[in-house]
Amino acid sequence: MSLLISTAKENNLALCPQCHKLNDLLHEADKKEKIQCVRCHGMFYQRKPHSLQYTLAWNLAALIAFIPANLYPIMIIYSLGIGDPSTILSGIGQFIDQGLYPIAVIIFTASIIVPLVKIIGLFLLVYRAHTRIRLRPDKHSKFYHALELLGPWSMLDVFVVALLVAVVELGFVTSVEAGPAINYFTLTVIFTMIAANSFDPRLLWDLNSRDNKNQDKKEIKETNDYG
């Protein structure tokens, strides 16, 4: 299949990320410089500069913050003055003990699987986009879109703890206290969201479109030769 698609970049155009207006680039030098959109007057770049580096850095920060997030207790339940600290994983264990499997699955997905998949997935995308080894732009850009949508759902555990702390406050009888892990966990979520934001999915396609064109040219050339 030889879909001859040309990109905005090849035609010396740049898409404004805010208002989606195509801007002309008058000089070649503009390619790496800040452009002001003619429609919304916002400043932007044709491609996010150092996108892979930023993604990698934020991603690493998220991974580091994820370690204390799992080791420290996320919430401490006091009943009759005795504290019972629980980490994210032990909280999920309690749900399984009580037989609340759907809730256990929801919490496990939101607070363990989603951050991990996001961090590993972004590392993979950065690696693939940088080395171009076995890069499948169509698959990988869909994967990136899914990662972007999943991001906010990791905040679930933070909201649950915030609600429990506020609602369960019956003095000496029972009360809930937030643990230090909640800070680190929130940082993990924020960092992965920023990491996903700094990744530019168009990088997945950039070289590809040029390759396709070269291939097409080659094909044309070959047919010419044989013709």
Next chain:
Amino acid sequence: MTNSANNKQLIACQQCDALYDKPELKQGQSAKCMRCGSTMLERKIDSIERSFNWSLAGILLLMPAILLPIMGVTLAGQYHHASLLDCILVLIDRGFFMIATLVFLFAIAVPVVRLFGAFYVTYSFKFKKLKPSLLYFFRAFHHLDNWAMLNVFMLGIVVSMYKLIDDTELSVNMGLLAFILWLISSTMASAALDPDYIWQKLEDEFVD
């Protein structure tokens, strides 16, 4: 001259930068990228009208959703309830300033600003009071796209209800109803908004 005239006839995919001729869409139609399959343009039905009404409803529901208690627990004869605002106040009380700030931003500030933003923009369109400042306003509005987490907070309410229902006597208050309605109206307000249409109109009006 020729270039800028041509640009009005072109669109590019936000995900993969593929360039297309701008299609003429009727209300309810959308244009998908042939290469990566993401939606590039969508002409939503009655977008101004619908978004205006939903955001008005959201603004009316805002106060009850934030201030009314969402749920309460009874244990050993004691009763305590909490609203959305209480969650943040308690976190400040206990010294979790960062979490309090972020919960405030994601569950209150961003959704509220987005509602008022959508209301202001659709109000200006509905009553033909377009100002050049709308260009800047609507650009700023786009920065908040990813950071409203009311739907996640809703799931948080459900999970914590499950957590409490076993050990305590749980009671649900009016705040929950108000919160659900607020969630629905603010989601619908931003889903009905048609940024491409608004940008096009603003461009025709203010950018030569």
